[in-house]
Amino acid sequence: MSDNRKQVVLITGSTRGIGLAMAKLFAENGYLVILNGRHENPEALAGIQALSPESFFLQGDVSREEEAEKLFDSIRERKLNLDVLICNSGISRDSLVLRLSGQELDAVLDTNLKSAFYCARQAARLMLRRREGSILFTSSVVGLTGHEGQAAYAASKAGLIGLAKSLARELAARNIRVNALAPGWIDTEMTRGISREKMPFVPMQRPGRPEEVAEAALFLAGSKSSYITGQVLQIAGGMVM
Template identity: 45%
Template sequence: MSRSVLVTGGNRGLGLAVARALAADGDRVAVTHRSGPAPEGLFGVECDVTDPESVERAFKQVETEQGPVQVLVANAGITRDGMSVTMSDTQFDEVLQTNLHAAFRVARRAVMPMLRARSGRLVFVSSVNALRGSAGQANYAASKAGLIGLARSLARELGPRGITANVVAPGYAHTDMTAAIDEQILAGITAQIPLGRLAAAEEVAAAVRFLASDAAAYVTGAVLPVDGGLGMGH
């Protein structure tokens, strides 16, 4: 059956790859975006995930268009990199607000109809750096690590109602974000990856697709790395 899916930050990068993969399976997929047009073939809703009123408006639009959200992919995220000793409170707080607080906010809103239906899928997009840390990204790593604790708490709370909560932890993938990294730095990162390459966005999307599927009905509270082996041992 076609499900109602919402992917936050689904207008580009990994989020777009996830949205397209689920749409290809026949799901009705909505994506949040802050500006510009929605991707072709997807239902777009303008939403600032850090604003509770904007989130509520977005959910109402999605519910009107395609019904209550049955699968939520919390993907929206930002970076504000800098060494910890010089990182401002604003840099730290902005990343936590967008990457962690907002994920909690959209999950809380999505869960209400899921509880009534006694069914639902929550998938949080974290990062390999949540597990291994990253110099210059204390704010980002902390926010992405927080998603793991959030998902596992929700898994315990919501499991009795048939709702699963899982985490995908991607490594470095071919996106606009990695395209902006200096070539020498990117080469150094690639050299640390056992598989010797960056991921395709579609490979990350495949992991999300699995966790959102019926095949993962007995998987909850899990962290699924898609990082080419970069985070092994963490």
């Protein structure tokens, strides 16, 4: 980025798991971090503020368009320049297609895909004024391969990849980059309840750590990846080759 002020990153779904790991790493690297979630995690926020005192939490359900708009209104009111947006909000409702209800499908698409659309559109409006910025979507390897019992989740994550590539084409001339992360089997609360027998084969023979996904996000967000846009970076131990 072109100035010497502290860089600002907004990470949705950042009160636990991969999002919180991202928040910690960005705070350690000098960013002002805006955490977001449906519910505040005071302990997590305190840990981030110990690393980056100016960081703060904005509550909001970004799967609702009006709440996503309010989130960005709060950023404007604080007169902050947004350098990086990471759309990380996500849920899963695993079920075979024949058993998947329309309500479950809507919940997954709203949280995983539509929230990213709402937030990216708002972030682009802020970034276009300065003609620079980076937007990241947390997709998944199942968005590339599909997976039995995860039709809604895989569809939402594949949608994020399409959204990233389309938005990257629209914003590239304005020096705004858009990329997607595709984690595989990562050791988080979401995956700990799944038996190892049901886990996909990983050539590296271990789950990934949230911190390893965070390192990839830090790279794609910053100046070291200044000529990379419209790409999908797998953090999956070789699951998809």
